[in-house]
Amino acid sequence: xxxxxxxxxxxxxxxxxxxxxxxxxxxxxxxxxxxxxxxxxxxxxxxxxxxxxxxxxxxxxxxxxxxxxxxxxxxxxxxxxxxxxxxxxxxxxxxxxxxxxxxxxxxxxxxxxxxxxxxxxxxxxxxxxxxxxxxxxxxxxxxxxxxxxxxxxxxxxxxxxxxxxxxxxxxxxxxxxxxxxxxxxxxxxxxxxxxxxxxxxxxxxxxxxxxxxxxxxxxxxxxxxxxxxxxxxxxxxxxxxxxxxxxxxxxxxxxxxxxxxxxxxxxxxxxxxxxxxxxxxxxxxxxxxxxxxxxxxxxxxxxxxxxxxxxxxxxxxxxxxxxxxxxxxxxxxxxxxxxxxxxxxxxxxxxxxxxxxxxxxxxxxxxxxxxxxxxxxxxxxxxxxxxxxxxxxxxxxxxxxxxxxxxxxxxxxxxxxxxxxxxxxxxxxxxxxxxxxxxxxxxxxxxxxxxxxxxxxxxxxxxxxxxxxxxxxxxxxxxxxxxxxxxxxxxxxxxxxxxxxxxxxxxxxxxxxxxxxxxxxxxx
Numbered sequence: 001x002x003x004x005x006x007x008x009x010x011x012x013x014x015x016x017x018x019x020x021x022x023x024x025x026x027x028x029x030x031x032x033x034x035x036x037x038x039x040x041x042x043x044x045x046x047x048x049x050x051x052x053x054x055x056x057x058x059x060x061x062x063x064x065x066x067x068x069x070x071x072x073x074x075x076x077x078x079x080x081x082x083x084x085x086x087x088x089x090x091x092x093x094x095x096x097x098x099x100x101x102x103x104x105x106x107x108x109x110x111x112x113x114x115x116x117x118x119x120x121x122x123x124x125x126x127x128x129x130x131x132x133x134x135x136x137x138x139x140x141x142x143x144x145x146x147x148x149x150x151x152x153x154x155x156x157x158x159x160x161x162x163x164x165x166x167x168x169x170x171x172x173x174x175x176x177x178x179x180x181x182x183x184x185x186x187x188x189x190x191x192x193x194x195x196x197x198x199x200x201x202x203x204x205x206x207x208x209x210x211x212x213x214x215x216x217x218x219x220x221x222x223x224x225x226x227x228x229x230x231x232x233x234x235x236x237x238x239x240x241x242x243x244x245x246x247x248x249x250x251x252x253x254x255x256x257x258x259x260x261x262x263x264x265x266x267x268x269x270x271x272x273x274x275x276x277x278x279x280x281x282x283x284x285x286x287x288x289x290x291x292x293x294x295x296x297x298x299x300x301x302x303x304x305x306x307x308x309x310x311x312x313x314x315x316x317x318x319x320x321x322x323x324x325x326x327x328x329x330x331x332x333x334x335x336x337x338x339x340x341x342x343x344x345x346x347x348x349x350x351x352x353x354x355x356x357x358x359x360x361x362x363x364x365x366x367x368x369x370x371x372x373x374x375x376x377x378x379x380x381x382x383x384x385x386x387x388x389x390x391x392x393x394x395x396x397x398x399x400x401x402x403x404x405x406x407x408x409x410x411x412x413x414x415x416x417x418x419x420x421x422x423x424x425x426x427x428x429x430x431x432x433x434x435x436x437x438x439x440x441x442x443x444x445x446x447x448x449x450x451x452x453x454x455x456x457x458x459x460x461x462x463x464x465x466x467x468x469x470x471x472x473x474x475x476x477x478x479x480x481x482x483x484x485x486x487x488x489x490x491x492x493x494x495x496x497x498x499x500x501x502x503x504x505x506x507x508x509x510x511x512x513x514x515x516x517x518x519x520x521x522x523x524x
Contacts, residue, residue: 001171004140005034008096008168010175011144012040015094017067019043019058019402021051025071027098027115030168043402043429046421048075050395052082052095053419057396059091060382061357061403063211065148066093072100072165073115077123081389084127086158088386089234090207092151093158095124096144099133102164121162129157137167141175154294154309156211193290193304193320194265200327201227202263202286204251206277207234208270208293209310210378215239217314218269224318226326227267228259232277233385235270237375245326248333250371251277252513255331257520264288267317270310273299276385282520292317334372340483341368341508347483348410348436349374351490356406357382361393363412364445364508365438371513391418394435398426401433406494413439413464423474426499434493434500436486437467440507448510471501480505 002010008031012020019041024032035042045051048070055066066086070076076097086093099105099120100113110118117123121131132147134140144161151159203225205218215238222229222245229239229246239246249256257279260266266286270293275281281299291302292313306313334342345368352358354376360366360383370383382400384392394416397409416437426433447460471478478501481489486504493500510517 002174003030003034003168004137004163004170004172005030005032005168007141007172007175008144008163009034009038009040011141011148012067013038014145015065015148017065017148019399020067020069021045021054021399022069023048023051023071023075025075025098027072027100027165028069028168030165031069031096031098042069043398043425045395045398045425047419048078049082050398050419050422050425052079052086052093053392053395054399055093056082056086056089056091056399057359057382058399058402059086059093060089060396061379061400061405061407063379064092065152066091066399068093068095070095070097071115072098073117073120075115076120080123080127082395083124083158083160085384085387085389085392087127089384090156090211091158092156094148094151094161095128095158096161096163098165098168099162100164101166103166105164121160124160127158128160131160131162133162134164134167137170138172140167140172154211155208189304189306191304193306193317194322197322198265198288200263201225201265201267202230202259203227203267203269204230204232204271204273205235205238205269206232206271209235209238210270212270212310213378214269214310214314215378217311217318219243219245221267221314221317221321224321224323225267226324228328228330230256230260232271232274233370233381233383237378237380241374241376244330247331249331249336250513251283252279252371252518253336254519255336257283259328260286265290268292268297268300268302269314272297276388279518279520280515290317337372337511340506341511342372344483344486344506344508345369345373347486348490350487351494352408353406353494356380356408356494357400357403359393359397359400359407359409361409361411361415362388362390362445363393363415363438364440364510365412366393366410367445367514368508368511369410371511390415395419395422397433397435398422398431401431407433408490408494409433409435411435411437412444413437413441413467414443414462416467420470423471423476427475431499432494432497434490434502436490437501437503438508439464439467439503439505444507445510445514449516452516467501467503476501478503
């Protein structure tokens with residue numbers, strides 16, 4: 001008979017999982033014993049937070065389920081921050097953690113067992129859509145499958161599973177595969193989406209459109225309505241960078257915001273219009289708003305809401321949409337901000353294949369790429385705009401690099417140090433990840449927050465290590481490059497199929513999509 005650990009792995013196989021990330025501990029070793037010979041590649045990382053970020057990065061790059069495995073107590077708590085970022089950005093991540101043995105647990109009582117907490121599951125309540133605890137070893141397989149499917153059900157978000165450690169080594173009956181029919185959801189409103197002619201329609205698309213694979217339909221709706229397309233960070237890449245309907249600027253740029261302000265109809269597809277994308281909810285409400293999403297919007301009350309998946313909702317809208325000519329002039333792109341920052345982007349992008357996934361951290365260079373980079377395809381940008389978790393870029397890129405697409409991490413010197421130990425992971429696992437580290441000698445964004453007000457920066461300067469020597473100590477190819485050398489170095493790193501680190505020493509001014517520079521905030 002199989003063990004509970006083998007049943008766990010069988011559940012992941014039934015979910016179609018190909019890659020999982022984790023760190024072994026005394027309580028979850030029986031689960032690790034179930035992976036050899038399975039169809040699931042288990043990547044061992046050096047910190048549980050990396051496991052969560054890597055699972056998130058993999059999910060964002062592929063649309064498939066990301067999986068993170070941790071041990072009990074501190075192992076579980078270490079992953080919470082990464083799960084919070086996945087929650088805020090609607091990533092389907094399954095977190096599986098062990099707990100103390102069921103035979104020694106006393107509900108609500110702390111007995112001093114190794115790694116014990118009184119309620120470990122409660123760590124995850126604010127940052128997961130559902131929490132499961134396995135109460136019987138024989139239920140382990142089915143609960144893992146149910147939890148994974150729940151994470152993949154729109155609106156997607158992380159799900160937590162807790163397994164008492166003794167269940168992993170217990171013998172359980174071999175599970176029988178079940179036929180799964182995905183639930184269908186949809187609600188059509190009584191009101192017409194386009195009850196009158198509109199002169200200046202606009203489409204705004206976000207991560208929900210990306211998750212549904214709705215890019216072609218978003219483009220068709222824009223062409224039908226003659227509408228410009230603004231995207232949130234999650235919607236980057238839905239249309240090709242040179243599509244005439246795509247506004248090649250973030251909504252934080254005034255030239256893009258002016259289109260929103262002029263619109264008499266806005267169709268919002270798969271976006272919750274969060275505070276980061278709307279400059280603190282300062283965008284004025286258009287005269288008529290149509291939303292398409294599986295959840296009712298909370299940040300802007302629509303006139304018509306299609307409570308359905310983006311593909312289904314767009315199909316409905318296309319049946320109703322009138323044909324009209326474009327009313328707008330496509331604004332220039334980042335050349336509006338020509339300078340050393342856009343020169344860096346030009347050089348960086350010159351080495352990127354069109355299908356690259358760029359995973360940007362919360363750093364000045366990452367802000368520039370997140371707002372102004374050319375994203376060639378859907379899921380081509382992973383960006384921690386949900387929680388704004390510094391240190392996301394490098395570990396999340398480990399997961400993205402196993403997606404089958406080229407992957408590049410774009411990080412700063414401060415955030416990279418959060419997970420630099422996982423250079424050992426990319427070296428040992430031979431993960432084809434190219435990391436571009438822009439070293440400005442500290443927390444450049446925070447220094448800007450001080451200096452813009454004429455104050456002396458505090459706590460922002462960092463004494464940097466020799467990043468090249470550090471990476472080489474982990475047997476990762478590394479070198480310092482100039483901006484002029486960056487494009488060819490990135491191309492070489494990607495084509496090598498091996499992990500590499502490129503260090504660029506430069507300091508840049510933050511772009512308009514960062515909150516100290518929001519133009520709407522400046523004018524109230």
